[in-house]
Amino acid sequence: MQTMSIRDTQDFEAVFQSVYEDAVANLEELIRIPSVSVGVTRESPKFANIVKSTEVVSKLLTELGVENKVVGADVVDENSGSSRPGNPAVIGVLDAKSSGELDESKPTVLLYAHHDVQPVVQHQHPENWETDPFEPTHIESPSGPRLFGRGAADDGAGLVAHLGVVELYRALNVQLPVNLKIFIEGEEECGSPSFSNFIKKCQNELSANVIVVASSGNWAVGAPAITTTLRGIVTIDVELGVFEYTIHSGMSSGPIIDANSLLMRTISSVWDNQGNVIVEGLLGAQGNELPEPTVDYTFEQFAKDSSLLEGAALTGSGTISGRIWNKPSVTVIEFDATETKSASNVFAASARARLSLRVAPGQDSAQAAQVLCDHLSKNVPFGAKFTYEVLESGPSFIADTQTDATCVLKDALEQAFGEEVVYAGMGGSIPFVADLKKTFKGADVLLVGVEDPDSRAHSDNKSVHLGDLKKIILALGLLLEKLGEK
Numbered sequence: 001m002q003t004m005s006i007r008d009t010q011d012f013e014a015v016f017q018s019v020y021e022d023a024v025a026n027l028e029e030l031i032r033i034p035s036v037s038v039g040v041t042r043e044s045p046k047f048a049n050i051v052k053s054t055e056v057v058s059k060l061l062t063e064l065g066v067e068n069k070v071v072g073a074d075v076v077d078e079n080s081g082s083s084r085p086g087n088p089a090v091i092g093v094l095d096a097k098s099s100g101e102l103d104e105s106k107p108t109v110l111l112y113a114h115h116d117v118q119p120v121v122q123h124q125h126p127e128n129w130e131t132d133p134f135e136p137t138h139i140e141s142p143s144g145p146r147l148f149g150r151g152a153a154d155d156g157a158g159l160v161a162h163l164g165v166v167e168l169y170r171a172l173n174v175q176l177p178v179n180l181k182i183f184i185e186g187e188e189e190c191g192s193p194s195f196s197n198f199i200k201k202c203q204n205e206l207s208a209n210v211i212v213v214a215s216s217g218n219w220a221v222g223a224p225a226i227t228t229t230l231r232g233i234v235t236i237d238v239e240l241g242v243f244e245y246t247i248h249s250g251m252s253s254g255p256i257i258d259a260n261s262l263l264m265r266t267i268s269s270v271w272d273n274q275g276n277v278i279v280e281g282l283l284g285a286q287g288n289e290l291p292e293p294t295v296d297y298t299f300e301q302f303a304k305d306s307s308l309l310e311g312a313a314l315t316g317s318g319t320i321s322g323r324i325w326n327k328p329s330v331t332v333i334e335f336d337a338t339e340t341k342s343a344s345n346v347f348a349a350s351a352r353a354r355l356s357l358r359v360a361p362g363q364d365s366a367q368a369a370q371v372l373c374d375h376l377s378k379n380v381p382f383g384a385k386f387t388y389e390v391l392e393s394g395p396s397f398i399a400d401t402q403t404d405a406t407c408v409l410k411d412a413l414e415q416a417f418g419e420e421v422v423y424a425g426m427g428g429s430i431p432f433v434a435d436l437k438k439t440f441k442g443a444d445v446l447l448v449g450v451e452d453p454d455s456r457a458h459s460d461n462k463s464v465h466l467g468d469l470k471k472i473i474l475a476l477g478l479l480l481e482k483l484g485e486k
Contacts, residue, residue, distance in 0.1 A: 107208075238388045
């Protein structure tokens with residue numbers, strides 16, 4: 001029996017509008033929960049917010065008739081072998097027969113999102129928020145209505161879009177065309193440390209033919225995108241020492257340079273004068289380039305989306321999109337130094353920084369980490385003592401854009417948005433995507449999202465474009481319909 005198209009059902013537009021309004025209300029409820037996972041342990045009072053957001057997700061699924069449970073796994077320290085509990089996640093299941101058993105004649109689709117969020121304070125300037133980050137605020141922008149709040153697009157919108165699909169089929173009284181599994185985790189923003197153990201523990205419950213990760217973004221407002229590549233990520237702490245203790249800067253300056261300056265000089269060796277990464281052995285670096293993407297940003301578009309100050313020039317060479325998607329980058333995300341308000345005339349005996357290396361798609365992140373550390377070690381000036389520690393190494397991802405599921409997703413997005421899909425890489429990293437591919441061999445992993453460049457991922461004044469949220473709910477509904485017809 002052929003599944004009825006959701007668009008052909010009676011009163012579709014009215015029902016769809018109601019589902020969209022419920023999705024916005026659910027998103028507002030989630031934004032009000034400061035479910036920050038970064039730096040939050042189970043002993044912290046703030047962990048109660050992670051628990052609360054888990055409970056809300058479970059409640060919302062239950063209200064939609066989705067059988068679900070809260071599950072956790074241990075985070076294992078690979079160096080010490082010690083373990084600690086990870087953050088709770090929610091798993092829900094709906095079968096295509098409504099009998100409690102999966103319909104083996106239908107494909108199984110896993111919908112992924114996360115309920116934790118980034119911290120509010122970015123670079124110690126909370127005043128940069130123009131609205132209360134945990135109070136959902138509607139603002140009419142030049143491109144249409146936006147909802148502001150921490151987690152509005154990353155990943156609250158992806159979460160409520162998944163819920164919206166379930167509600168849409170239920171409200172239309174149309175049987176799901178696929179077996180549906182929903183996985184909402186609670187530690188993506190702190191690197192998903194228990195993810196690998198979690199999917200091993202719950203492998204049978206999460207196994208699927210198609211996995212939809214709603215944690216990506218679109219090319220622009222109203223312009224849907226399928227994410228084709230993700231860069232890998234490496235986090236490294238580096239430290240440089242000059243003295244055993246701090247000394248008077250005037251009495252010793254001249255024959256010696258302070259540790260802060262020497263560490264900055266060491267780090268700056270990774271770029272040439274144009275700003276290209278020149279670390280030998282890094283894929284995509286100067287002299288080892290990857291092919292340029294077929295789409296690109298204009299300077300004006302990129303400058304606006306990234307809030308580039310007037311007069312500031314871009315670094316590196318090649319297309320802007322290629323620099324973001326296909327080339328490595330090195331960023332100093334922390335630098336331990338004396339604050340100017342506390343400064344005195346002493347030499348810094350040592351300096352410490354945390355580096356974030358984004359690894360070009362296709363290169364092993366652990367190898368890239370070693371290549372960068374070797375380069376830095378060779379470029380330490382004046383015999384200073386240099387040490388490093390690799391804290392994190394997450395893999396890159398390259399999607400197969402020729403699979404049936406990807407073609408179906410393309411059709412669904414284009415029908416929902418009324419615009420052609422852009423195949424786009426992403427400069428960010430989602431390391432667990434590679435874990436999904438490794439664990440669920442043969443499954444198609446599809447990366448979609450609700451963010452646009454003005455959503456300001458991880459930054460102040462986070463927001464989601466509500467028109468795109470509505471369209472992504474429809475797109476996911478059409479995706480399930482089309483997958484069920486295969």
